[in-house]
Amino acid sequence: MTQATAPAASSSSSPAPPAAQKDGRTAQRSLGRRVLARPEVGALIAAIGVYAFFFAVAPSFRETSSLATVLYQASVMGIMALPVALLMIGGEFDLSAGVAVTTSALTAAILSFQLTVNVWTGVFVALIVSLAVGAFNGWLLIKTGLPSFLVTLGSFLILQGSNLAVTKIFTDNVASDSIADMDGFDQAKSLFASEIGIGGVDFKITIFYWLAFAAIATWLLLRTKFGNWIFAVGGNKDSARAVGVPVNFTKIALFMGVGAGAWFVGMHLLFSFNTVQSNEGVGNEFLYIIAAVIGGCLLTGGYGSAIGPVIGAFIFGMVNQGIVYANWNPDWFKAFLGVMLLIAALVNLWVRSQATRR
Amino acid sequence: MDRTFNPRSRRVAPFFVMAAASALLIAGCSSGSGGKEAEEGGADASAGKADTPQMTVAMVTHAGQGDTFWDIVRKGAQTAADKDNVKLVYSNDPNAANQANLVQNAIDQKVDGIAVTLAKPDAMKDVIAKAEKAGIPVVGLNSGMDVWQEQGLLSFFGQDETVSGEAFGKKLNETGAKHAVCVIHEQGNVSLEARCAGVKKTFEGETENLYVNGTDMPSVKSTVTAKLKQDTSIDEVITLGAPIALTSVQSVDDAGSKAKVATFDLNKELTDAIKAGDIEFAVDQQPYLQGYLAVDSLWLYKNNGNYSGGGEEPVLTGPAFVDKDNVDTIAKFAAKGNR
Numbered sequence: 139m140t141q142a143t144a145p146a147a148s149s150s151s152s153p154a155p156p157a158a159q160k161d162g163r164t165a166q167r168s169l170g171r172r173v174l175a176r177p178e179v180g181a182l183i184a185a186i187g188v189y190a191f192f193f194a195v196a197p198s199f200r201e202t203s204s205l206a207t208v209l210y211q212a213s214v215m216g217i218m219a220l221p222v223a224l225l226m227i228g229g230e231f232d233l234s235a236g237v238a239v240t241t242s243a244l245t246a247a248i249l250s251f252q253l254t255v256n257v258w259t260g261v262f263v264a265l266i267v268s269l270a271v272g273a274f275n276g277w278l279l280i281k282t283g284l285p286s287f288l289v290t291l292g293s294f295l296i297l298q299g300s301n302l303a304v305t306k307i308f309t310d311n312v313a314s315d316s317i318a319d320m321d322g323f324d325q326a327k328s329l330f331a332s333e334i335g336i337g338g339v340d341f342k343i344t345i346f347y348w349l350a351f352a353a354i355a356t357w358l359l360l361r362t363k364f365g366n367w368i369f370a371v372g373g374n375k376d377s378a379r380a381v382g383v384p385v386n387f388t389k390i391a392l393f394m395g396v397g398a399g400a401w402f403v404g405m406h407l408l409f410s411f412n413t414v415q416s417n418e419g420v421g422n423e424f425l426y427i428i429a430a431v432i433g434g435c436l437l438t439g440g441y442g443s444a445i446g447p448v449i450g451a452f453i454f455g456m457v458n459q460g461i462v463y464a465n466w467n468p469d470w471f472k473a474f475l476g477v478m479l480l481i482a483a484l485v486n487l488w489v490r491s492q493a494t495r496r
Numbered sequence: 497m498d499r500t501f502n503p504r505s506r507r508v509a510p511f512f513v514m515a516a517a518s519a520l521l522i523a524g525c526s527s528g529s530g531g532k533e534a535e536e537g538g539a540d541a542s543a544g545k546a547d548t549p550q551m552t553v554a555m556v557t558h559a560g561q562g563d564t565f566w567d568i569v570r571k572g573a574q575t576a577a578d579k580d581n582v583k584l585v586y587s588n589d590p591n592a593a594n595q596a597n598l599v600q601n602a603i604d605q606k607v608d609g610i611a612v613t614l615a616k617p618d619a620m621k622d623v624i625a626k627a628e629k630a631g632i633p634v635v636g637l638n639s640g641m642d643v644w645q646e647q648g649l650l651s652f653f654g655q656d657e658t659v660s661g662e663a664f665g666k667k668l669n670e671t672g673a674k675h676a677v678c679v680i681h682e683q684g685n686v687s688l689e690a691r692c693a694g695v696k697k698t699f700e701g702e703t704e705n706l707y708v709n710g711t712d713m714p715s716v717k718s719t720v721t722a723k724l725k726q727d728t729s730i731d732e733v734i735t736l737g738a739p740i741a742l743t744s745v746q747s748v749d750d751a752g753s754k755a756k757v758a759t760f761d762l763n764k765e766l767t768d769a770i771k772a773g774d775i776e777f778a779v780d781q782q783p784y785l786q787g788y789l790a791v792d793s794l795w796l797y798k799n800n801g802n803y804s805g806g807g808e809e810p811v812l813t814g815p816a817f818v819d820k821d822n823v824d825t826i827a828k829f830a831a832k833g834n835r
Contacts, residue, residue: 198726207725207750211718254531302562311833312567313739316765320530340750410746411713413765415739417562418711458715462706462722471707472683 177434178446180486184432185453188482192460199463202339209341212455213348218403218422219429219447220348220355221395226430227359228392229372229439230286232275234294235396236422241297242268242404243414244305247314257322265401271297272397276390298420305416318412330402331410344406348448355444368392372439429454432482434490453482545579548799551609552583553791554602557638558595558615559588564763564833565737565783569638571834572787573611580795592619599623602632609633609794611787614640614647615686621647633797637790638783639687641810650797651804653789655781655814657687660760661694663815664734664779671776673732673756674701677723681710681740688736691760695734708740716743717750724751731755738763738778745774762818762835767827770820780826781814784834789813 173179192199222235232238242264250260271293279289302312309315317323333340359365367388370378379385408414431437432453433446457478461471555573559566570586577584585607587598592615600623602610610627614620617640624647627634636644636652644652668676676699678692689705696703706723708716724730724747733748733755735741741759748755758776759766761783769775789804789811796802805811818826829835 196726201725203752204722204725207718207721211715214714250527251531254527254533256527298561305562306567311564312562313564313763315532317530319534321527323530407713410717411739411743413739415562415564417560418713420711422712455718459718459722462719463726465726 174489174492177441177443177490178449179434180489181433181446181449181453181482183489184482184485185449185456187485188453188456188460188478192456192464196460196463196465199460202337204459204463206339206341206345208455208459209345209452210455211458212451213342213344214403214406215422215425215429215454216348216448216451217344217351217406218396218399219426219433219451220351220444221392221399222423222426223430223433223435223442223444223447224355224359224368225392225396226427226435226437226439227372227442228368228389229375230279230389230392231290231427232393232396233287233290233423234271234275234297235290235400235426236419236424237294237297237301238268238271238397238400238419239404239407239422240301240414240416240419241271242401243408244301244314244416246405247317247408247414248305248308250317250320251315252308254320257317257320257326260317261326261405264404265398268397268401268404269394270397271400272394273390275396276386276393279393280386280389294423301416312417313415314408314413316412317408323409326405327409330405330408347402348451352444352448359444364388364391369440372441374440425454428479432479432486434486454479457482546581546795546799548581548795550581550583551795551798552585552605552607553577553609553611553794554585554587554599554605554607555611555787555790556595556598556602557586557588557613558590558592559613560590561588564739565761568783568834569787572784572789573791574787575784576788576791576795580792582791582795584791592616596620596623599627603627603630606630607632608798609635611635611637611790611794612649613638614643617643617647624648633794635790635793635804637786644810645808650807651793652810653786653793653804653813654810655812656810657690658694658697659812660779660781660815661691661696662698663694663817664691664758664760665695665698667777667779667817668695668699668701668732668734668758671732671756671758673699675727675729676701676703676732676734677720677727677730678703678705678734679716679720679736679740679744680705680707681716681735681737683707691736692734701732703734710737710740713739713743716740717747720744720747721750724748724753724755728753733757735759737761738766741766741775741778742769745769762826762830764827764830764833767818767823767830767835770818770823771827773820777817777819779815780818780835782816782835783813785813 198204218235222232225232245267246260246264249263250257275290275293279286305312305314332343334343367383370383371385371388375385429450430447433450435442435446457475461474557566574584589595589598596619599612603626610632612634614636624634628648633650636649638654641652641654641656678695680688682688692705708719733744735744738761741757742765744757756776760779762778762780766778793804826835
């Protein structure tokens with residue numbers, strides 16, 4: 139599969155027509171080289187390395203139930219990292235992604251509680267709000283021509299402030315009221331926050347959504363016209379427009395994708411923890427970007443994959459929990475994390491340079 | 497060009513359809529249980545109103561935005577302000593330099609009193625000296641118990657974090673716990689470290705610290721789960737904030753551990769969890785009282801020359817234990833977000 143999809147990805151990443159395979163200037167690259175040229179391969183090698191490392195040093199890391207815990211953390215981060223990665227391939231950032239998750243959860247919780255309605259109503263309205271936030275980001279970006287860094291920094295602050303102020307207005311507290319005893323809660327919980335037992339180990343349902351969403355995103359990116367548009371607008375916006383790619387539509391859709399992801403993760407938070415504090419989520423936008431970057435997406439756009447951020451989030455989850463499983467001195471926690479992430483990123487970089495070298 | 501998507505023309509109509517649909521949905525789907533309708537109302541604490549001339553008090557804390565604990569402090573301060581005919585100017589910033597600027601701002605406004613937290617005492621030293629030079633009385637609350645006197649503050653209201661940690665450790669000895677993990681949800685926070693250090697001092701079993709990212713609940717949940725799996729001899733999880741405690745209950749369940757959960761600080765969901773037996777006990781430092789007394793003491797000083805704590809000793813607001821025996825009394829105050 140990798141072999142078949144590689145040329146599609148590389149040709150769509152640059153608007154120029156692909157070079158002829160046998161013009162005598164370049165030899166046909168070997169299968170190994172072509173595999174290495176995939177954006178996520180560096181991350182995959184790093185992931186295997188990190189996994190082997192913790193497997194060796196931390197006995198409790200070897201249990202299947204530990205893997206379920208690692209995968210859970212990776213999945214919550216990874217579900218958001220997917221649309222964020224697609225957006226990055228499309229050449230834009232979203233700094234509001236972290237607090238947008240909290241906004242969605244708060245919207246659903248406060249609306250359901252204040253109006254005393256079935257929680258599904260809150261869930262539905264939260265989806266509209268999240269998509270609207272994404273559409274607003276994209277629309278403002280296109281209308282103003284400002285860099286996405288600035289536009290989404292603005293919406294980050296707006297959302298952060300609104301999360302606090304609106305929660306305070308309605309609940310008189312800074313956390314949402316518990317909706318655990320309301321109609322529809324159990325249904326919604328089983329959809330967004332249940333567990334599935336496989337072989338005596340409980341896996342959180344987010345893990346399965348995460349993998350399913352990754353499959354959909356991969357299909358979208360490599361097998362559809364929209365996928366080509368994403369690569370095109372991230373590579374060179376003006377040439378993309380010149381060859382008829384609907385640049386504005388693509389960018390707004392990508393931002394709305396991030397909104398949809400924020401909604402999904404927000405619902406998971408709400409239904410697994412019952413209440414949401416209005417200061418949560420700040421800083422997570424960087425984790426999503428980190429996962430995408432470790433997974434091989436370029437900060438400049440036009441290059442990357444959907445499976446890459448899955449691996450990136452998995453590495454992050456392994457490092458985060460592996461330090462605990464290995465029972466290292468917790469004072470060094472963040473420092474360990476930073477070193478491991480740097481190593482992962484460097485391995486990734488090295489593999490890519492090896493692969494593109496002739 | 498023609499194919500370029502125009503967001504204005506095509507999006508407005510669907511938007512109104514969605515809005516109308518959602519309005520219908522809201523009207524049709526009311527919940528039979530829970531929600532606002534189910535919550536019984538109740539008047540907030542009130543003790544009449546003083547007829548003294550209005551004074552202005554600035555409260556400047558190191559709180560981050562949207563933190564439940566600090567919201568309770570502020571509510572206490574506001575209640576006292578309303579009662580004492582005080583205009584309360586509340587501001588906060590977790591960054592020490594910014595907090596010092598906010599105090600300077602209060603001095604510039606020529607307020608009649610300042611209540612301040614000293615989480616990073618050295619950074620606040622100069623500006624507090626300035627306030628005192630300008631003749632503005634300053635009281636401390638919450639953090640800074642070791643330095644309030646040398647910085648010339650009038651009074652101090654709070655709990656000694658080490659003392660409350662020690663009380664916590666003693667309580668754990670009674671419950672028969674052997675191996676505890678102390679979950680710190682903000683790395684580098686001095687008072688959180690002091691609590692865990694206090695527990696370590698008096699607790700006869702073994703303790704160790706675990707750092708988690710307190711603004712990311714899934715990460716808190718999996719990190720605590722990981723720790724419980726890594727060391728199955730852990731039989732007690734100590735948390736330093738109510739939301740972290742509630743999440744840790746889920747972690748214990750996920751890890752299939754037999755560990756119990758006990759915590760510092762309260763909120764309304766936590767009182768329910770104590771009632772249900774999910775959480776053993778909570779140590780409450782009574783943030784409402786800290787805010788209330790800080791403002792009230794400034795009023796007393798101005799109108800009656802009183803020194804709360806006699807100017808020599810801090811006024812302790814904790815540690816107050818909340819467990820199954822007294823939770824029913826406290827739950828009704830917690831429900832209003834005041835405990």
